[in-house]
Amino acid sequence: MSVTLDHIIIPARDKKTSAEFLARLLGVEVGAPMGPFVPVTTGNGVTLDYMDSEDFRWHHCAFLVSEEEFDAIFARIKEAAIPYQANPDGSGAGEINRRDGGRGVYFDDPNGHRMEVLTVPYGGWKQAKTERA
Template sequence: MTITLNHTIVPAVDNETEARFLAAVLGLSYDGPNRHFAPVRINEQLTLDFMTVDEPQPMHLAFDVDPATFDAAVDHLRANKIPFGNRPHDWTNGLTDHPFAARGVFFRDAAQNLYELMSPE
């Protein structure tokens, strides 16, 4: 059997707000809470389950995305004045060149989780 990641828990200040935030950036739907989680289906294999915690410890989540998804995400970030940048230590510089992909960005949510989007072109 091939091993795949099924889901991961993402710490949140407010699980539904942060689930909606990431779903909007990635152009995904958010269907509402499931018990104490706010799940966002990333693809057929992976769900991110946002969970409200008292003191969230930020994590880094990196995604390979196609060029159209990348463009739409950057457009959304710009339109909503969400800071982004091309380096994890400089994630507010507004640049999209990336050290390991043709284009890429980093941005944070309210819990300070660091998201990374990388596009091959």
């Protein structure tokens, strides 16, 4: 069996609000609460399990999406007037990046976690992953 990521716990001041924020932008559903978690599941089955916490450092999560998904997500970001940047350090405000022939954008969730959507992984080495069958 190859090693795969199953889930990651994302601390939040309000797990339900945070999960709903991300799910709405990504165009996916929020799962039913499970114990202390509110899950958001990605297309490859990895779950982001939001858990209430007051003390945490920010996380970074990058979501590889198709060109069509990027268009839809980016439209929701702009519609919600969420500030976005081209770079992880916050530079390039109001811009997207075009690294490796793809597009990418960074934005913060309500807890300051730096989220990213991109159409081509950096280095382009997994480009086939974005071309879903």
